[in-house]
Amino acid sequence: MNTSHSSDNSLQRSPLDKIESAVRGVWKGGIRALYRFWAGKYETTMISRFGYQAPEFIARALAPLMREGTARVLDVGCGTGLTALALLEHRKDTIDGIDFSPEMLDKARERGIYADLHTADVTKPLPIPNGTYDAAISSGLFTHGHVGAEAIPHVLKAIKAGGLFGFTVYWKVWERAGFAAMLENLEKAGTIEILVNEQESHMRAIEHQKIHTVVVRHNG
Structure with a gap:
């Protein structure tokens, strides 16, 4: 019991708890304001300070399962473009991005790697025709509970x-935000097939931080 108590305390002292508290403490307009402030500091904070690796992990999991040839891919919650950049290390695809934050999209646009970028709320039906993309990819979206499993069907x-969706889920919200139940229900209904579901430590500089790296096939 002492070991478990010590582990819980170490999690509570994690620098990411400040981010989680900030995100969970606001909603919609407040989250947009938070990301407006964070857009210019996101990569410095996540990569330089924390050693963030989720984009590389999901790109590495998804890319080998995709069909050969150039695919049309949707980067969901694209942020500043780290996930698309990681995927392009493995494949040369045509990538569109969507994000809730116009300021994050501005940073993504500066990279020059996206065919198109759109502002969208993924917790609602997307302004995209059904069956548009060969695959979708996401990292860092399903993190602190502000976007739950209700986004997956959209x-x-x-x-x-037959297309694929590769995404990461922060381990603390896997059960709490409904991801485990959503994926189980979708698989039972025959809507998806789960191809990959692994837990990995995704922060080089912070202990006791994990994500689920998930790839599913959409059966239509």
């Missing part, structure tokens, strides 16, 4: 039958 509708 993303799946944008993917062609």
Whole structure:
């Protein structure tokens, strides 16, 4: 019991707890304001300070499962473009991005790697025709509970039958925000097939931080 108590305390002292508290303490307009402030500091904070690796992990998991040839891919919650950049290290695809924050999209646009970028709330039906994309990818979106598992069916509708969705989920919200139950229900219904579901430590500089790296096939 002492060991477990010590582990819980170490988690409470994590620098990421400040971010989680800030995100969970606001909603919609407040989150947009938070990301407006954070857009210019996101990469410095996440990569330089924390050693953030989730984009590399999901790109590495998704890329080998995709069909050969150039695919049309949707980067969901694209942020500043780290996930698309990681995928392009493995494949040369055509990538569109969507994000809730216009300021994050401005940073992504500066990279020059996206075919198109749109502002969208992924907790609602997406402004994208069904079956548009060969695949979708996401990291850092399903983190502190501000976007829950209700977004997954919206993303799946944008993917062609047989296409793939690769995404990461912060381990603390896996059960709490409904991801475990959503994926189980979708698989039972035959909507998806779960190809990958692994837990990995995704912060080089912080202990006891994990994500689920998930890849599913959309059966249509």
